[in-house]
Amino acid sequence: MAVKYRKVRSAGTAKSTSASDGANSSGTKGFISGGARVAVISVVAIVFSVLHGYHISSMFESDRHFSHLSTLERELTFRTEMGLYYSYFKTIAESKTFLEGLHGVMYDNVTEYPSTINVLKRFNLYPEVVLAASFRVYEAVMGMLDIPTKLCWTVNRGEGMSPVQSCEGMGEPAYFYVNAVFIQNGMMMGLFFIFGTYLSGSMVGGLLTVSSIFFNHGECTRVQWTPPLRESFAFPMLALQLFLITYMLRSRSVGWKHVVLLAACNITFILPWQFAQFALLTQMTAVFLVYMMGFIPADRVKAIVTGHILGLMVSYVLLFGNEMLLTSFYASCLLTVMAIVSFEPLLQRQTFSIIIMALQGIFFIAGCIGLKIIISKVLNVTDDAHIANILRSKFSDYRDFHTMLYTCAVEFDFMQVQTPIELLQTLVLPAGVAVSLMIIYKCIFPQVTKWFAQTKEKEPTANGRSTAESDEDSCEDYETTIDPSAAIVYHLLQLMAFFLLALIIMRLKLFFTPQLCLVVSLLASRQLFGWVGDQTRHHFILFLILGAMSIKGYANLRHQWGILGEFSNVPHEEMIEWMVARTPTDAVFAGAMPTMASIKLSAHRAIVNHPHYEDAGLRERTKTVYGMYSRKPVDEVHRNLLGMGVTHFVLEESWCHRRTKLGCSLPEIWDVEEPQHVGKQPACVAVKRKPEPYFKVLFKNKIYVVLKVLQVQDM
Numbered sequence: 135m136a137v138k139y140r141k142v143r144s145a146g147t148a149k150s151t152s153a154s155d156g157a158n159s160s161g162t163k164g165f166i167s168g169g170a171r172v173a174v175i176s177v178v179a180i181v182f183s184v185l186h187g188y189h190i191s192s193m194f195e196s197d198r199h200f201s202h203l204s205t206l207e208r209e210l211t212f213r214t215e216m217g218l219y220y221s222y223f224k225t226i227a228e229s230k231t232f233l234e235g236l237h238g239v240m241y242d243n244v245t246e247y248p249s250t251i252n253v254l255k256r257f258n259l260y261p262e263v264v265l266a267a268s269f270r271v272y273e274a275v276m277g278m279l280d281i282p283t284k285l286c287w288t289v290n291r292g293e294g295m296s297p298v299q300s301c302e303g304m305g306e307p308a309y310f311y312v313n314a315v316f317i318q319n320g321m322m323m324g325l326f327f328i329f330g331t332y333l334s335g336s337m338v339g340g341l342l343t344v345s346s347i348f349f350n351h352g353e354c355t356r357v358q359w360t361p362p363l364r365e366s367f368a369f370p371m372l373a374l375q376l377f378l379i380t381y382m383l384r385s386r387s388v389g390w391k392h393v394v395l396l397a398a399c400n401i402t403f404i405l406p407w408q409f410a411q412f413a414l415l416t417q418m419t420a421v422f423l424v425y426m427m428g429f430i431p432a433d434r435v436k437a438i439v440t441g442h443i444l445g446l447m448v449s450y451v452l453l454f455g456n457e458m459l460l461t462s463f464y465a466s467c468l469l470t471v472m473a474i475v476s477f478e479p480l481l482q483r484q485t486f487s488i489i490i491m492a493l494q495g496i497f498f499i500a501g502c503i504g505l506k507i508i509i510s511k512v513l514n515v516t517d518d519a520h521i522a523n524i525l526r527s528k529f530s531d532y533r534d535f536h537t538m539l540y541t542c543a544v545e546f547d548f549m550q551v552q553t554p555i556e557l558l559q560t561l562v563l564p565a566g567v568a569v570s571l572m573i574i575y576k577c578i579f580p581q582v583t584k585w586f587a588q589t590k591e592k593e594p595t596a597n598g599r600s601t602a603e604s605d606e607d608s609c610e611d612y613e614t615t616i617d618p619s620a621a622i623v624y625h626l627l628q629l630m631a632f633f634l635l636a637l638i639i640m641r642l643k644l645f646f647t648p649q650l651c652l653v654v655s656l657l658a659s660r661q662l663f664g665w666v667g668d669q670t671r672h673h674f675i676l677f678l679i680l681g682a683m684s685i686k687g688y689a690n691l692r693h694q695w696g697i698l699g700e701f702s703n704v705p706h707e708e709m710i711e712w713m714v715a716r717t718p719t720d721a722v723f724a725g726a727m728p729t730m731a732s733i734k735l736s737a738h739r740a741i742v743n744h745p746h747y748e749d750a751g752l753r754e755r756t757k758t759v760y761g762m763y764s765r766k767p768v769d770e771v772h773r774n775l776l777g778m779g780v781t782h783f784v785l786e787e788s789w790c791h792r793r794t795k796l797g798c799s800l801p802e803i804w805d806v807e808e809p810q811h812v813g814k815q816p817a818c819v820a821v822k823r824k825p826e827p828y829f830k831v832l833f834k835n836k837i838y839v840v841l842k843v844l845q846v847q848d849m
């Protein structure tokens with residue numbers, strides 16, 4: 135008879151964890167049904183949410199003195215891609231109607247002049263759409279109630295600078311925008327407390343998670359410095375999604391409501407951030423490994439994969455058919471996992487569990503890679519080719535222009551040595567290692583024993599059938615059982631996956647460090663650490679550990695609280711004010727990507743390149759523009775700029791020679807692409823010395839030179 139369900143628990147596993155399962159399950163039951171316990175947890179979560187929101191907003195204010203900046207200065211604090219994202223919020227918020235603003239970003243011919251693009255499809259801008267709509271509703275309601283929404287005054291800046299008007303309050307677009315980000319990320323801390331409590335079965339576990347995040351705040355997030363970045367909107371939704379996955383791995387039954395909720399969480403994670411696919415790829419890989427090891431049955435994996443596929447399809451539609459979602463390894467992984475679990479009965483005919491796992495592993499790797507290649511070729515999509523090149527460059531001597539622009543940036547380099555040192559000093563890394571080893575000893579080793587035991591169970595009986603098949607005849611209505619260790623093993627695998635991502639690309643440590651802090655909550659798990667003694671003794675040890683963590687952790691917090699600054703970028707401000715006053719509204723600018731974002735935001739002029747570097751066409755545009763910092767002949771650079779329709783070029787002399795490390799100045803990067811020009815003078819130096827006859831200087835200060843790109847007839 136065919137196997138109806140895959141049994142995932144055996145007498146051996148149950149025996150190894152029986153003593154602790156009762157404590158853990160009772161703690162979980164109390165978490166769900168105990169009214170007083172729920173009330174206490176909710177109140178504490180709210181307190182942590184308020185504290186974290188205040189913490190990050192205070193640091194942001196202390197670093198920039200944001201409340202006393204003018205509107206222009208506030209916009210200039212949003213450097214690089216932050217300014218680009220905020221510009222679309224501003225467009226929708228300040229348009230005559232919401233639909234007019236939405237139409238403006240869906241048919242945009244200013245960001246990549248002269249092309250018209252749908253930035254909702256390209257730039258993951260749904261957070262800006264939602265916030266702009268909320269801002270308009272807020273302003274309308276406050277206006278109807280005749281309640282003032284902002285307070286304005288004049289700020290005397292001194293040093294020969296003109297006074298500026300500064301407005302404070304939720305009626306100021308920049309204030310509304312950053313405060314919305316801080317509220318969302320403040321609530322995330324409350325979620326982490328609930329998450330840690332649920333995962334460990336103890337509120338002390340939740341306290342350990344929250345404390346670990348606060349003590350390692352600089353390694354966990356950068357929302358306090360860069361609110362508009364995509365991760366600021368997306369990561370809180372990932373935390374919620376991980377919580378739901380944990381529940382689904384523990385629950386005895388999962389229905390369509392859980393699948394739909396999972397899809398909704400995935401949608402709110404995918405829509406704001408182009409890197410979401412990598413986190414979800416690691417998640418599906420971890421879930422598949424948990425299934426391979428026998429902790430969860432096939433039907434549970436199908437439910438999770440169904441939620442992921444549904445979320446991916448809805449996101450694909452809402453992003454107007456963004457092909458990078460379909461050609462991602464994440465999409466290929468979903469199809470591969472669904473195929474493997476659907477054909478489980480065929481694999482179960484094998485006698486040896488190790489052979490089954492090996493076949494599943496081979497099919498998984500071959501399916502992910504093969505489907506990725508096939509789908510990319512069928513759809514003819516190359517926008518994500520740079521990702522493979524970045525990974526290739528990490529482990530070989532491969533170099534090209536676009537890859538080096540990424541890898542020369544600190545955030546795309548390997549994890550810095552300072553990161554594990556910081557985590558060691560706050561004891562969160564040793565605590566995470568201790569939990570990981572205990573999971574391996576308590577949960578995974580017993581499962582290995584089970585694999586060999588299953589081999590014996592599947593040996594043919596006298597009637598020619600295996601004992602496992604005979605058992606199924608008497609268990610027609612067998613209820614699917616989830617191993618109580620499934621969620622814990624999943625979080626260990628997820629931690630390992632996030633560590634690999636962070637190790638390769640430092641920017642992605644924002645996945646690893648919070649996950650590490652979450653795993654630390656399992657120090658309070660009676661299932662893993664019940665052997666230390668009764669609960670009182672266990673809690674006493676945990677508070678000793680927490681006290682030891684706080685020595686370096688509190689020092690880290692004091693360092694963050696001590697950061698004081700005041701934003702000022704007079705040369706940039708001068709240039710923007712000159713552009714608004716002295717250049718035609720149809721002027722088209724080119725230059726360094728960070729500067730172009732602020733020109734679009736504050737000067738409202740068309741640009742040909744920008745910092746969102748994920749599109750193949752945009753990468754080629756930027757490469758052409760950055761020809762100014764190559765060693766090409768000046769006439770060739772001029773001809774290329776004219777071909778793009780550029781009327782003005784913003785030259786920053788520092789870009790001719792500055793570099794983050796050896797070989798990373800722009801002329802050196804160009805030397806990799808054009809070795810025939812090595813040793814020649816960079817075009818930017820030649821133009822700075824003698825702009826004629828191809829360019830004309832219109833504006834100049836100590837940092838920026840604005841050049842008029844002369845037409846052939848004007849030369």
